[in-house]
Amino acid sequence: xxxxxxGAGGFVGKYLLRQLLEEGRDPGxxxxxxxxxxLDGVEVFDLELDNQRNIQRLLMExxxxxxxxxxxxxxxxxxxxxxxxxxDVNIKGVLYLLEAIxxxxxxxxxxxxxxxxxxxxxxxKGACPVTEDEPLHPGNLYxxxxxxxxxxxxxxxxxxxxxxxxxxxxxxxxxxxxxxFVAADFALQIAEIEAGLRPPVMKVGNLAAKRDFSDVxxxxxxxxxxxxxxxxxxxxNVGSGHAVAIQEILDILLELSREFIxxxxxxxxxRPSDVPLIEADIRKLREDTGWRQEYPLRESLQTMLDDxxxxxxxx
Ligand code: GDD
Numbered sequence: 372x373x374x375x376x377x378g379a380g381g382f383v384g385k386y387l388l389r390q391l392l393e394e395g396r397d398p399g400x401x402x403x404x405x406x407x408x409x410l411d412g413v414e415v416f417d418l419e420l421d422n423q424r425n426i427q428r429l430l431m432e433x434x435x436x437x438x439x440x441x442x443x444x445x446x447x448x449x450x451x452x453x454x455x456x457x458x459d460v461n462i463k464g465v466l467y468l469l470e471a472i473x474x475x476x477x478x479x480x481x482x483x484x485x486x487x488x489x490x491x492x493x494x495x496k497g498a499c500p501v502t503e504d505e506p507l508h509p510g511n512l513y514x515x516x517x518x519x520x521x522x523x524x525x526x527x528x529x530x531x532x533x534x535x536x537x538x539x540x541x542x543x544x545x546x547x548x549x550x551x552f553v554a555a556d557f558a559l560q561i562a563e564i565e566a567g568l569r570p571p572v573m574k575v576g577n578l579a580a581k582r583d584f585s586d587v588x589x590x591x592x593x594x595x596x597x598x599x600x601x602x603x604x605x606x607x608n609v610g611s612g613h614a615v616a617i618q619e620i621l622d623i624l625l626e627l628s629r630e631f632i633x634x635x636x637x638x639x640x641x642r643p644s645d646v647p648l649i650e651a652d653i654r655k656l657r658e659d660t661g662w663r664q665e666y667p668l669r670e671s672l673q674t675m676l677d678d679x680x681x682x683x684x685x686x
Pocket of ligand 1: 486541551553640649
């Protein structure tokens with residue numbers, strides 16, 4: 372094992388592992404005991420990142436040269452309901468990891484920390500597309516924890532000379548994403564309607580928000596490119612560079628649907644506060660790695676809808 376993906380049991384981890392295998396690496400992965408993960412060529416370990424000892428033991432035994440830290444409570448919506456959990460997983464988790472690495476003699480892996488475009492939060496007028504040096508004004512607790520993670524990463528890179536590259540990932544979508552996120556939720560609702568499992572009414576939240584969506588396959592290519600070519604101590608935006616309103620995501624999916632579907636706002640899907648616009652400036656990512664987006668938004672949404680249709684036997 373030359374590469375370890377921590378928190379690989381979620382949506383992004385499986386795509387990242389496949390990308391690493393394709394690039395000829397020898398990855399291992401950690402997952403939560405309750406998660407399922409099995410991939411040919413990948414050694415999988417159960418790990419709760421709730422103390423330093425367990426991760427330290429794993430790292431001492433295998434000494435991976437590259438570490439991707441994906442383990443997180445990754446939902447903004449959940450962070451409103453579970454603030455303590457979000458802080459524990461997202462802030463304490465990265466500290467356990469970095470301290471474990473530091474405690475191992477003669478061990479200097481490259482580390483990629485996955486933060487979020489949400490860290491920027493409420494931007495001043497004219498700040499979009501947002502560059503990496505824009506001041507942060509997080510609008511929710513999830514964003515606060517990710518901003519904190521980036522700051523912790525910067526401190527450890529500067530103070531201890533650790534090879535930490537930090538990412539601010541904007542919204543990503545794809546097959547296998549949990550329906551707690553908007554595009555996966557809408558695609559699932561449409562397939563359920565088409566399968567006759569629910570009345571033809573889509574439940575939606577705030578459609579006015581604008582977010583920068585990318586296909587998860589493009590996102591993991593950006594991660595491996597940054598692991599290879601990103602500068603230690605630096606932060607990189609990973610997104611498409613174009614924000615779209617959630618209304619537009621809905622419109623594309625409705626256009627792809629086979630039914631006439633009404634739209635209804637569901638108060639439970641509205642958040643106490645929602646940042647109006649987040650759009651990435653991706654020049655730094657492009658210039659330092661040569662990365663380019665491959666999957667257009669419509670194609671990603673079509674793939675997600677088709678996957679849901681297959682699951683309901685209406686493909
Ligand atoms: N989930 C959800 N469900 N969101 C809805 C809905 C709905 O029915 N209707 C509208 N929205 C709006 C939300 O209010 C938000 O403005 C936007 O759709 C996107 O919501 P999510 O898909 O839940 O993602 P997120 O933007 O809160 O967070 C995602 O992106 C971040 C980067 O920008 C996650 O992937 C984070 O992990 C990631 O860091």
